[in-house]
Amino acid sequence: MSKVSVLVVDDATFIRDLVKKGLRDHFPGIQIEEAINGRKAQQMLSRQAVDLILCDWEMPELSGLELLSWCREQDSLKVVPFIMVTSRGDKDNVVQAIQAGVSDFIGKPFSNEQLVTKVKKALHRAGKLQTLMSSAPPKMLSTGAFANDSLAALTGGNADVIKPAAKAATPAPAPGFAKAAAPAAKPAASAAPSGRGQGQLRLPGGNMACVIKALSIKEALLVVKRGEPLPQVLESAVLDLEQGEAAETARLNGYLHAVAALEPTPASEWLQITFKFVDRDPQKLDYLSRLIARGSAQKHFVPGA
Numbered sequence: 164m165s166k167v168s169v170l171v172v173d174d175a176t177f178i179r180d181l182v183k184k185g186l187r188d189h190f191p192g193i194q195i196e197e198a199i200n201g202r203k204a205q206q207m208l209s210r211q212a213v214d215l216i217l218c219d220w221e222m223p224e225l226s227g228l229e230l231l232s233w234c235r236e237q238d239s240l241k242v243v244p245f246i247m248v249t250s251r252g253d254k255d256n257v258v259q260a261i262q263a264g265v266s267d268f269i270g271k272p273f274s275n276e277q278l279v280t281k282v283k284k285a286l287h288r289a290g291k292l293q294t295l296m297s298s299a300p301p302k303m304l305s306t307g308a309f310a311n312d313s314l315a316a317l318t319g320g321n322a323d324v325i326k327p328a329a330k331a332a333t334p335a336p337a338p339g340f341a342k343a344a345a346p347a348a349k350p351a352a353s354a355a356p357s358g359r360g361q362g363q364l365r366l367p368g369g370n371m372a373c374v375i376k377a378l379s380i381k382e383a384l385l386v387v388k389r390g391e392p393l394p395q396v397l398e399s400a401v402l403d404l405e406q407g408e409a410a411e412t413a414r415l416n417g418y419l420h421a422v423a424a425l426e427p428t429p430a431s432e433w434l435q436i437t438f439k440f441v442d443r444d445p446q447k448l449d450y451l452s453r454l455i456a457r458g459s460a461q462k463h464f465v466p467g468a
Contacts, residue, residue: 201225
């Protein structure tokens with residue numbers, strides 16, 4: 164069995180589960196530890212050695228950047244690869260992390276292929292990849308396998324509840340509505356839905372502009388224009404809400420809990436998405452609460468990660 168050990172640090176259980184499942188599927192024998200925030204990770208790293216750290220940026224008690232800075236001050240952790248898994252892709256944030264000694268970045272939302280590629284690169288540089296991969300069955304690397312296995316893990320093994328869209332010439336319909344009519348029969352475009360505010364939904368396959376129909380401390384109800392490929396249930400995503408003259412951005416990490424047609428027709432041009440938040444950071448929960456209390460998705464956002 165490989166002696167390679169990886170520490171996964173994120174306050175969101177959903178994200179930790181995705182990362183752990185992806186690593187175990189592609190690196191059999193890998194040892195995975197996890198921590199719910201930077202403070203817990205700091206305590207674990209003081210007691211045991213690891214070969215790689217995958218860490219969120221914004222977490223309660225101790226942020227990923229603070230954990231990174233602390234690691235680089237410890238003799239035993241100075242050269243341990245540290246990958247920041249974050250939606251903070253702004254130039255200033257990247258520079259800040261590089262100056263603190265980060266090894267690499269994985270942007271949220273991430274695909275299985277991106278995760279595996281970054282981990283392979285980091286372990287190769289650390290001289291640990293060959294030992295780890297020697298125990299892996301051939302042709303284990305499959306982006307589709309990750310989606311299916313994650314689905315099974317998150318639905319209690321009942322993976323038939325929701326099936327990812329097949330890669331075909333015509334995209335499979337998202338759960339909740341019938342197969343779309345052929346392009347030639349598509350009716351005239353309907354008017355864009357109105358709502359409490361606008362934002363952008365970032366998915367592994369691309370970005371989608373969205374309208375926020377409703378907002379709570381746990382989830383947001385979004386409306387997006389139907390496109391290809393169709394968004395998938397349980398797909399990780401980041402909701403960006405830009406507000407104010409300075410275009411300040413609130414970045415909310417989460418996943419797609421439900422996808423359905425907005426209109427009761429098989430050719431519905433708009434999709435309604437239930438986006439579940441996974442962030443547990445007090446600052447994000449606080450500005451979400453204040454935003455809801457004001458009854459408007461257009462005011463007083465604080466830059467997030």
